[in-house]
Amino acid sequence: METLMLTGTEQSLSEARPNSIDFDRIANLHYLGNYVRRLPINLARMMENAYDWEHLPYVHASSFSSIDLIDSGAWGWRAKIGLPDGAPASHQLLDLLVESDRHYWVSTVYSGPGTGIEIHTQATTIDEDEIEVDVRFYLPEAPENETGAEMILAYMQQQYATLYDEDQDLMLGRQSALNDRQRWGAGAPSSKDVLVGAIADLDPDEIHTVELETGRFCVRQYQGEWLVHSAVCTHLLGPLDASQINDKGELTCPWHGYHFDLRTGENSERKCRALVKPPELIERSGQLYLRPV
Ligand code: FES
Ligand SMILES: [Fe+2]
DSSP, X not given: OOOOOOOHHHHHHHHTSOSSOOGGGGGGSEEEEEEEEEXXXXXXXXXXXXXXXXXXXXHTTTTOSEEEEEEEETTEEEEEEEOOTTOSSSEEEEEEEEEGGGTEEEEEEEESTTTTOEEEEEEEEEETTEEEEEEEEEESSOOSSHHHHHHHXXXXXXXXXXXXXXXXXXXXXXXXXXXXXXXXXHOOOOSSOEXXXXXXXXXXXXXXXXXXXXXXXXXXXXXXXXXXXXXBOTTTOOBOTTOOBXXXXXXXXXXXXXXXXXXXXXXXXXXXXXXXXXXEEEEETTEEEEEOO
């Protein structure tokens, strides 16, 4: 694993940070306003998302360009974050403290642009598959005037609308991947070959996704040869069915950027298991079939 380089100041700032939410601090901050959003997911997915620091530069690429973890635990996480091109300074130090029983979390920028901004989020269940998040923005000091305050609030609300649009897709994708996994776990492999299609009809530039009783797989061409790989990432079940192949012959998962060798299925970073072994790909009379293994 790469070691994260922090400057001496960044290190001492990080060490001085508490690992629990100090609710009394709010009294010293300026409450700017909030952003309220209903989401068609359950609290489990939402809390998982709050702890998931690693998705920031991948799922929210327009807001974050990189993330390096400083520390994490049941209390939350602390990280050095790269801001996208055009931002006045390139890094922020940020932490996200969680009170998981209360479904409450606070993110605080403690170095870099926006230092001192605290964002408090309360998630509440509406019904089985719907929650509401109330995102409250606190600034270290009141803006100079009403117009300034309105502009900052509108900007924050817009930014959070985008972040939650992106998170909603991620959380819905994750929930449906969990449901699929449950269904596939109960499925028995088919005893017959499953037709993918006639080679003459299969577009070599497309990814052909096939769902079997035991999983979802992608049939595609690489360097002129047809091959098959799992459509599901082994980290947190991210979708690999639109993943382009890089020049090292790897697939990249869109959720946390893990790479998988297309031929062996191994994770290049050695952070998670290899991809599920795909069925055998068979050519017979000009047709491609998958033979469950
Ligand atoms: S789900 Fe995390 S890298 Fe694929
Ligand atoms: Fe997110």
